[in-house]
Amino acid sequence: MLDHEQILIRRGPRSGLPVILALHSTALGPAAGGLRLWRYPDWRDGLADALRLSAAMTLKFAAAGLAGGGGKTVVALPQGTRLDPARRRDVLYDVADVIDSMGGVYAVGPDVGTAPADMAVIGEVTPHVFCKPEDLGGSGDSSPHTARGTLAALRAVGRRLYGDGDLEGRRMALIGLGHVGEHLARLLAAEGVELTVTDIDTAKRELAEELGAAWRSPEEIVSADVDILIPAALGGVLTTRAVRDLRCRAVAGPANNQLDTPEVSELLHQRGIVWIPDYIASAGGVINAMTTELHGLGVDQALARVNAIEGTVADLLKTADDLGVTPAQAGLEMARRRIRAAMPETLPR
Ligand code: PHE
Structure with a gap:
């Protein structure tokens, strides 16, 4: 179709x-x-x-x-x-x-x-x-705002895993130090996160050194022994094979289209790994652009909207628990409900 x-x-x-x-x-x-x-x-x-x-x-x-x-x-x-x-x-x-x-x-x-x-x-x-x-x-x-929104999502994940949103000392592995990835790496370093990073461009090792982050190759980092894995590069990192190798407790990041196929979200769930839908963790950029450029919000109001991603993720995880579904299913259901509600009755659903 x-x-x-x-x-x-x-x-x-x-x-x-x-x-x-x-x-x-x-x-x-x-x-x-x-x-x-x-x-x-x-x-x-x-x-x-x-x-x-x-x-x-x-x-x-x-x-x-x-x-x-x-x-x-x-x-x-x-x-x-x-x-x-x-x-x-x-x-x-x-x-x-x-x-x-x-x-x-x-x-x-x-x-x-x-x-x-x-x-x-x-x-x-x-x-x-x-x-x-x-x-x-x-x-x-838009990339600093996307990074802020991802940080908000990571706080909600931290709360879920450890009962509080304090990220200090948590171990995280960040894949990709591009526009968004670099901003996010700086934010996480400032939070006191124990960071491991990678990029296909080895010149980015300099940034890792500057931030006191460990460096791994893109192949190795997927199986890093960390609390949270953060995809911030191109899509498709979460293949069936990659999910088998994961040693983290959660995956949440700003890369678009992280799942190689939709079924991978089930595999993650079976392995007890929390996956936050990428379209939620990466929304900070568009939230800032739309609310300031179209709706006339000031910088602070827009920031509040970006930070609200923390609440969105917390709600999502709670809904998933309540309904006994994966966060991926809960996210799709929430988004589709809103889209359906806006569609004229006459259109096929
Ligand atoms: N690259 C942005 C995203 O994937 C797209 C975007 C940003 C569009 C800002 C409009 C404004 O979310």
Whole structure:
């Protein structure tokens, strides 16, 4: 069954690269979702990623109680592509035209491979863009807010595992020191967390040293003996095989689409490992962007909304217990209930 409302694929006339916009749902409001500029073996892999990521955005908005729908844009770069500044502008203009052609049912933001400076370029063409730099009237970098929201989720997990939200001395392993991962590593270090980190880019070892964090290879870190494992890189880390190797008590992090397949959440549950749905732990960025840019909230009010993720996770864990289901099932049920409630009666459910 086709789940998505619209999928638009266009070979960018300037760049020659495939621009893929997946609009999953506008049931709760106009859709939003980041622009992923990433390398894929084949553009169809980029399409598959866009389909999954946009569906996750729908859940993210619903679970956060925001009146937004899910979408995502992927520009699938052939392996080994490096974009010089001129080519990058071409790509961004190609993307901007596609977004503008949607007439406001979808707005873009940053994601893996893009940042506020890119949003500024897109903003030259279309108003439907979040997270432009602050001096251009946007809310700027969303990654510190995403990291804050993940910290809130981790506090709720700490409360669940140990009865309190004090993270000092807890052992955590963080996978990925990109935009969000680096902010999160700094926040966790400031909380006194005993950190182990990794990244595919070994230059990030410097950050590990600066923070007094242990370094492991990406392969080793999955089986690190820690309290909480935090995926903060690309999706799909939680494969059946990885779950067998886990030695943590919980997995919670900001990476989108952590489960290789939906069934993995059952395996985690069977192993007694608490998994917090990624679309809840990663919502801080969109919460901040939407509430400040669309709803006019001030910085402090937006921060309160981001920190409310702690309560959302606590409620989710309680609901899962009460109903005897996994947190994954409880999360889906909560999000779907909100989406259904907003759909006109006449539409098939
Ligand atoms: N990359 C963000 C996410 O996955 C997307 C986003 C951020 C969209 C900020 C709009 C504004 O949640």
